[in-house]
Amino acid sequence: MDALMLDGNAVAGLLQEVFGTEMTTALETCAGCGATEPIGAVHVYRGAGVVLRCPHCTKVLARIVQGPTRTWITLEGARVLEIGR
Amino acid sequence: MAGTALLGRLNWLQAEVADTVAETPRTKTIGFDVPGWPGHRAGQHVDVRLSAEDGYQAERSYSIASAPDGTHIELTVERLDDGEVSPYLTDELREGDRIELRGPVGGYFVWEPALGGPVLLVGGGSGVVPLMAMIRHRAASGSDAEMRLLFSSRSWEDVIYRDELERLAGGGLTVVHTLTRSQPEGWSGYTRRVDKQMLDELGPPPSERPLVFVCGPTPLVEAVATALVQLGHEPNRIRTERFGPTGG
Amino acid sequence: MSFVSRGFHGRRREDADSARVPPGQYVTPDFPVLSAGPTPHTPLDRWDFQITGEVDEPRRWTWDELRELPSEELTRDIHCVTKWSKLDTVWRGVSVDTLLDGIDTSAEFVIELADGGYTTNLPLADVTGGKAWIAYECEGEPLAAEHGGPARMLVPHLYFWKSAKWVRGLRLSAVDEPGFWETNGYHNYGDPWQEQRYWGD
Numbered sequence: 359m360d361a362l363m364l365d366g367n368a369v370a371g372l373l374q375e376v377f378g379t380e381m382t383t384a385l386e387t388c389a390g391c392g393a394t395e396p397i398g399a400v401h402v403y404r405g406a407g408v409v410l411r412c413p414h415c416t417k418v419l420a421r422i423v424q425g426p427t428r429t430w431i432t433l434e435g436a437r438v439l440e441i442g443r
Numbered sequence: 444m445a446g447t448a449l450l451g452r453l454n455w456l457q458a459e460v461a462d463t464v465a466e467t468p469r470t471k472t473i474g475f476d477v478p479g480w481p482g483h484r485a486g487q488h489v490d491v492r493l494s495a496e497d498g499y500q501a502e503r504s505y506s507i508a509s510a511p512d513g514t515h516i517e518l519t520v521e522r523l524d525d526g527e528v529s530p531y532l533t534d535e536l537r538e539g540d541r542i543e544l545r546g547p548v549g550g551y552f553v554w555e556p557a558l559g560g561p562v563l564l565v566g567g568g569s570g571v572v573p574l575m576a577m578i579r580h581r582a583a584s585g586s587d588a589e590m591r592l593l594f595s596s597r598s599w600e601d602v603i604y605r606d607e608l609e610r611l612a613g614g615g616l617t618v619v620h621t622l623t624r625s626q627p628e629g630w631s632g633y634t635r636r637v638d639k640q641m642l643d644e645l646g647p648p649p650s651e652r653p654l655v656f657v658c659g660p661t662p663l664v665e666a667v668a669t670a671l672v673q674l675g676h677e678p679n680r681i682r683t684e685r686f687g688p689t690g691g
Numbered sequence: 692m693s694f695v696s697r698g699f700h701g702r703r704r705e706d707a708d709s710a711r712v713p714p715g716q717y718v719t720p721d722f723p724v725l726s727a728g729p730t731p732h733t734p735l736d737r738w739d740f741q742i743t744g745e746v747d748e749p750r751r752w753t754w755d756e757l758r759e760l761p762s763e764e765l766t767r768d769i770h771c772v773t774k775w776s777k778l779d780t781v782w783r784g785v786s787v788d789t790l791l792d793g794i795d796t797s798a799e800f801v802i803e804l805a806d807g808g809y810t811t812n813l814p815l816a817d818v819t820g821g822k823a824w825i826a827y828e829c830e831g832e833p834l835a836a837e838h839g840g841p842a843r844m845l846v847p848h849l850y851f852w853k854s855a856k857w858v859r860g861l862r863l864s865a866v867d868e869p870g871f872w873e874t875n876g877y878h879n880y881g882d883p884w885q886e887q888r889y890w891g892d
Contacts, residue, residue, distance in 0.1 A: 360661070361660075361661050361662060364661070364685050365683060365685045366551065367488065367551060367552050367685075368504055368685070370504070370550075370551075371453065371488070371490035371504060371545060371546065371548040375453050378452070380550045382549050382551035382552070383550045383551050397551070398549065398550075398551025398684075399551065399683065
């Protein structure tokens with residue numbers, strides 16, 4: 359456990375801006391351990407950018423960097439995203 | 444309701460301070476009128492953005508404290524002494540001032556009357572804020588869902604919404620406090636951090652399959668979530684929201 | 692005119708010498724904590740520092756061995772890409788020159804490797820010639836875990852994400868290998884005076 363750790367709720371606004379829809383209820387499946395969780399429940403760290411990690415195995419699910427005119431997102435560890443429509 | 448709150452582009456809106464209320468020595472509730480506010484659900488957040496004259500900006504996310512109420516929303520902010528945003532919100536903002544916000548955002552940590560009960564709410568400090576939105580929404584909508592709040596504060600003076608919680612309690616809402624640092628004379632309630640035994644005593648038991656919302660500092664959330672699972676609560680019925688030290 | 696929040700200044704120092712503050716940066720009295728992952732807690736008796744890759748023979752120091760190497764105290768300004776700068780921070784650590792002394796390499800690049808999997812890349816020339824250190828003290832105290840202790844890289848002439856917290860080794864390489872942030876939007880080199888924050892800057 360890390361006192362600096364937050365969860366997906368803390369970046370709900372950022373994720374909605376990036377994906378154009380509410381994302382904390384979207385489901386991700388970890389490419390490492392296979393666990394599926396709502397994005398609201400995944401662990402979030404704030405470094406130079408935002409890092410989403412699997413709450414079960416701590417694998418990096420996604421990295422997000424926002425510049426003034428562009429956003430970069432790598433979904434390296436999220437094998438599946440299930441997004442409501 | 445859900446549709447309007449969920450869909451569409453997230454725009455920065457200008458919110459005007461309608462009133463402020465000191466809740467405790469360290470927390471203040473700020474009411475805003477937000478023209479264009481699409482409505483919200485209990486437990487959702489807003490992103491707040493402050494801009495200095497030279498273009499410097501700071502952004503934070505806050506839970507909404509109020510039940511859905513047209514274009515009016517309330518935020519309850521804890522003043523962090525070394526914070527950058529919270530001291531401005533609690534000390535500087537006056538009626539008529541404007542700030543920028545966008546939202547509502549989130550949907551995972553949300554309770555609606557249609558979800559029913561029983562509901563167990565566990566809050567630490569200002570972690571009670573989104574839980575209070577749920578309690579207020581339950582009352583305002585006339586829901587009879589059974590709801591229990593276990594609320595951890597440092598002292599009796601630090602209990603946010605103390606009087607209102609007392610008024611709302613009863614009729615299916617149970618409020619239990621634990622005071623972890625100091626207690627008023629004659630206090631017979633809990634005096635320790637939330638633990639497994641406390642959660643077991645308060646219930647509802649896992650057999651009733653309560654929906655559980657836990658919000659507070661990360662150490663509290665981790666301890667409570669672990670204890671709940673050990674008691675036999677279903678992990679997928681436990682929703683958590685963590686506050687970090689970077690929230691200032 | 693853009694929106695201004697009346698009376699909002701942020702927690703910034705207004706008295707800083709502007710010649711020391713790179714473009715777009717704000718000077719803070721604080722030392723913000725930024726982390727890409729959980730804080731590792733490697734016991735010192737299992738901690739080591741390795742130089743690997745394009746070298747004749749990999750080198751390894753235990754914690755005690757590292758602490759026996761000659762160290763330097765230095766005062767430097769640090770600049771985070773998230774726009775805060777902190778002036779006159781005082782560090783103690785071992786120069787990377789000391790660690791590379793006597794190593795024969797054809798490498799032109801280096802990758803910093805940290806506990807927890809974080810990586811960041813830079814030209815070898817940016818960690819030699821008195822430009823980079825393995826730092827284990829800050830402001831006269833052992834470096835706190837939240838700031839990268841027991842030891843972190845200190846490469847103060849580049850944005851601070853190039854100074855890996857919890858550093859455990861350097862891999863020398865003939866080719867440039869973009870690291871954790873450099874592969875996702877942040878600039879490959881990161882010179883704060885050129886404001887090289889993002890790809891294409």
